[in-house]
Structure formats: structure tokens, C-alpha cells
Amino acid sequence: MKKHTHQPLLEIKDLTVTYINNSQPEKSGKTILEDLNLIINSGETHVIMGPNGAGKSTLANVLAKHPDYKIINGYIKYLGEDLVNHTPELCAQQGMFLSFQNPVAIPGVSNMQFLKTSLNTIKKFKGEKALDAIDFLNLIKQKIKSLNITEEFLYRSINDDFSGGEKKRNEILQLMLLQPTLAILDEIDSGLDIDALKLIANSIKSVKTSHNAILLITHYQRILKYIQPDVVHILTNKKISLSGDHTLADKLEAEGYSWLHSPPI
């Protein structure tokens, strides 16, 4: 029998990325990730920690194919496919989800309308039937209950005048709704009180299966009390400089990053 080769869900190999944006000439052309390597398998939860400005959020945006980033060396393979020519919407349609640190407001577009458009677009891509207004309402009502969100919240403009906590909860609501294959959660824990943190951590755990994976980007190990990671990575100097098990996070919490002897960014 032919041996089945194991394929990682996400494979990043020798990745070098520059920032390109004509309206920001002073930053444009800078290398922001260099020779970065990372492998995530189905069923795993990974955490990336690192000092401010190390490139954690950049990595999240690069994976989601933000148009300001250009891959100049190496590759990202997601579900075995090289992402070099992927559009952001294709990544999303193929099950990649990025929760934003500070999601942008779209005035006049109700949360409900946005979520429905998003879910139905992705369903359509998968060849599934789109949900009509009533089915969608039933589904979303279920989800908001567990997140302590009121129905009124669905009719507000998305992220418009949301508090910090509301924005985070709304990102998690989308995570629960879209059931992604790879969830990249960028500082989902920042600015939350302890009850909200618990609620969000439990919601993240509720979507976890053996077929998907979570990449958590955080400054603090406090969320790791609720979500046990399989691997902890430290991102310094534009690359993953150290990986280990959850005890690495404890060490960072106690000693900071200085013992890594990373040069300042």
C-alpha cells in the first residue's frame, strides 16, 4: 500500500516579505519578515508571542494576503496550495479567518447584513446553499446567546461606535459563524476584563476540532490559562526564533524577552 504522506494545514518556508504601499513611501520597501518558518497541523493550537513591533500582526496579515505585503522569497502553503497568487477573499473562502486587533467600522452596514453576506458568500464558494433571512436569524440567535450579545447589537453598524470589548466579541461571533479551518486570532485577549476573557476563550475552544487549527497571537500568557497551546513560538527579529511547549510562555511571563538576546527592532 502506498504510504500516505502527512500534509500540514499550514506550512511557511523561508518566508521573506516586504511592505509595499505607495502612499507610505518612508515605510515602503522595508523587509518585515525574513526567513520565517512555521508548520501547523490540523487539530493543533499554536501561540505566537513576541515583543512589540516584532512582526506578529504583520505575519497575520501576510497569511490573509493583505495587499500591502509582497512575498519576495520562500512560500506559504495552506491546505497544500501555495498562496502566492491567492486573493484575500479566496483565502477567506477556503476557510482562513483572521480576527482583527482593531476591526474597522463600516457606517450604515448593519452587523447582521455584513455577517449574512460573509457567511453566504463562503457557503456559495463551498457549494452549499445560502441561508435565507429567517434561517440566518435562527442561526445567529443561537450564537449570540453564548456570547452574551443582545439582538439589538446585530442591527448596529458593524464596528461603528463599538466598545473595545464589543469589537472583540463581534470578531469571535464571526469565528463561530464561519467555522474556519485556520483561525488566526490577533490579540483577541487585549483589553478584556477577566469575565470577558473567560467567555472569549471558551468560545474559541468551542469551535476547535481535530480538523481545524488555531494560531493565537498574544502579548500575555493569561489567555493560555484557558486555552492550552500545543506549541508556543517566539517571534523576534522578523523570524520565529524559538519554539517550545506551553512552559515557554511561563518563562516569558517571568523573565521577559531579554534572555533571548535579540537585537532591538
Place this chain on the structure above:
Amino acid sequence: MDLKKLINKQYTAGFITEIESEQVPKGLNEDIIKLISKKKNEPDFMLQFRLKAYRHWLTMKEPAWANISYPSINYQDIIYFSAPKTKQAKNLSEIDPKLLETYEKLGIPLHERAALSGIAIDAVFDSISVATTFKEKLKEHGVIFCSFSEAVQNYPELIKKYLGRVVPYSDNFFACLNAAVFTDGSFCYIPKGVRCPMELSTYFRINALATGQFERTLIIAEPDSHVSYLEGCTAPMRDENQLHAAVVELIALDNAQIKYSTVQNWYPGDQNGVGGIYNFVTKRGLCLGKHSKISWTQIETGSSITWKYPSVVLQGDYSSGEFYSVALTNLHQQADTGTKMLHFGKNTSSVIISKGISTSYGKNTYRGQVYVAPNAHNAKNRTQCDSLLLSDTCSAHTFPKIEIKNNTANIEHEATTSKISEEQLFYCSQRGINFEDAISLIVNGFCKQVFKKLPLEFAVEAQKLLEVSLEGSVG
């Protein structure tokens, strides 16, 4: 992300109906005006009104203050009356099938059994009204809804009393021209205490080559009455510019309410700015009675030039005026539009919400005036003007004028100009939503405050129209 999609605007209403028409010779003089009046078999007071207007018009100059540019219009090169050559239809079953087909194609079935439920329609084709639906049903409620020409014949007293009351013949160059040559339009009269049981609607269609359309609409709402009226407009695609100069007058008496909505989709011209309708329109409402209310909602997506300022004269105490507008300029379209809220009565209030969207080479101007007269105690106005720019070659301009002669007034003015941000687009695309859908979602969100003021059926229509008008035009 491919921002540079080709501009490929689809104008679905651009077909021509092949129908024989009866026209007066090109050009404008007293004989032409007499001929039009004779064709319409008008009473003498109408002819006198027209001639007075024409003689005054000769002394006037085309206004040059608007933020638009166009080659000068040759008023002798326009046909002022053109009517499809079919016998006068007494009822809907006698209408020329070609005309029925035209309206069918535009999504406006005129047969009452097929007609949009709850909407009575007056269909104006070039210079004449070809059909009015649900006339009888409305009559049961005492509501008069008919063509202007019919009203002149059947209700001359009402016409005499109100024609030119809100927009005098001498008001401005285009209104004056209209007073001299207007051919048809709609007339609505809502008697005391009646809440009009249906939406009233006029659908304007320009078809014939080289003609201008000059229609006049008059709506009178007696005390305690209520009416919602909607107009739609389309025209064939032609390389020549065509002039549309209409006048609309609204009169609301004590406690009456008039809601007037427009979805304007005249042919906007092609990608090089060739062709399209010149839309020079004077619309004004008079809140004559106490506690009366007039509300204008307009969705302006068509015309190569739009020049219109639907206004409200707030004369009755406690009266209120509203203006909600979405104006889209794509291709080489130019819109100079806005409103005037003129506060004369006590405790009057007005709201202005204007949303301008420009893309491609579009030029979009908001021009507004808020006036509070010396005796208008406790006047209130809130104005919000937002502009959204979708290309690097378009422009948005705002000219608000605020004139307050009474220090008890409470006036607010807010204005913003924005672009769709890269971050908004990335957020949408990260949620699987493709570029065009994201633009349409964001633009519709931008217009929401206005769309929600439209009658439901038309809100959906307006949203679709905006999508078609924006197709591939962002870059």
C-alpha cells in the same frame, strides 16, 4: 486586488420605441406656443400664462452660477412638442400596444391587473400623458390623479388657483421656459382628511429625437390629508444631448403631509461624456398650513447634467421640511444639486441629508440654502452633507449658505468627505466578500439614511440601480 476594471456601465433603459409621432416644427416663438396651446385645446387663461412667461423669458439669461460646464444650448434647435401618433385612448385597453410594451420593458406594467399593487401610475411619453392607472379607484376616495392636460380641462378652477403659486413663471430661466412651453405632467389633489390609499407615481419617458421634455406636476394636499408620490425617469441612449426642464409644485395645507420621492435615471451619456440628458428642474413645496410637512427624497443616478434644488417654503407655523438625497456622478456626469429650506413661520423645522458619490470623472456639487426670516421664531435646521469619492479623477464640492435673521434659531451643519478605505475593503475581503460586493455594501451603507426614507419597493429598486450604475466604475 484589481482596482482598474474597465468602465462598463449598463444602461438598461436605453432602447428606442419605434412609433410615429406628431411634432411641432423645431424652434420657439409665439406661434409655436399658440400651436401647442391649441393642440391641447386649452382655455385662454392658459395661453395667456404661457405668453406672459415666454415674453419674460426673452428678457432672461441662462444662469451661469452652477458648478457645471456644457456647450451653450440652442433653444431654436429643440422640438417643443412631440406626441405618439395614436388616437386618444379613453381607457387602458385602447392604448397603442407599442406604448404598453415600452412601459412593460421598463418594468412598469400599465394593465391594472398586472400593475404594481398599491401604486397608481401616470405614464408620460415625450410631451403627453399616455395613461393613468387606478383613476377610478382613487376617485372613490375623492383623490384626483390625472394628467395635467386633463386637469386643465376638468378642474380649471384648481389650476387657476394654484398654477405658479409656488414656482412663479418668472422664478428662474428654466422654470420660465417651462411655464411657456410645458406640455403635460401629473396633477394630484387629495381632499380634506383623506389619506391617499395608494402610492401615486409618474413615469417620465423621453423617446423622440431632438425633443425636449417640459412637464409640470402639481400636487395639492388639503387639510389633514396625506399622500406619497414617486417619479421615475428614463430615456434612450443617443449621442445628442436632450433638454429636460420640469417644474414641480407642492402645496400642503394645515396638518397635510406630502412625501415626494424621485428615482432619476435619465440617460447619463457614454464613457466619453457624449450624449445624455440635461436635467434642469425646479421643484418646490409650500408648507402653507400649520403643522404641514413636505418631504423630498431623491436618488439621482442619471443625466449628464443635473441642476435641481427641491426646496421647501416653511410658511405655516410648526411646519416641517425634509430633503434626503443621494446623487451619484459617474462617467462624465455633473450634478449641482441640493435644497433650500426657507423658514418664515414660527417653530418650523427642517432636515437636510445629502449623500454625494463621485467616481470616474464625475463632478458632484451640493448647493444648499437655509434661510430663517426675521419673524421665524424658534426655527430649527439640521444639515448633514457627506461626500464619498471612489476615484482619483472625480470631485466633490459643497456650497452651503446659511442666512439667519432671527436669533432664536437653532442651526446645525455637518459635512464630511471620505474615500472607501483600504482597511474597509480588506476587512470585507477577509470575510470572503469579493471586491465589487464590498464596494456595493459600503456604498449602500453610506446611503442608508436616505434609502430608508423611500417607499419599500423603491428602496430595493434604488439599491439595484446604484449597483448597476457603479458596476466596474471604481478605480
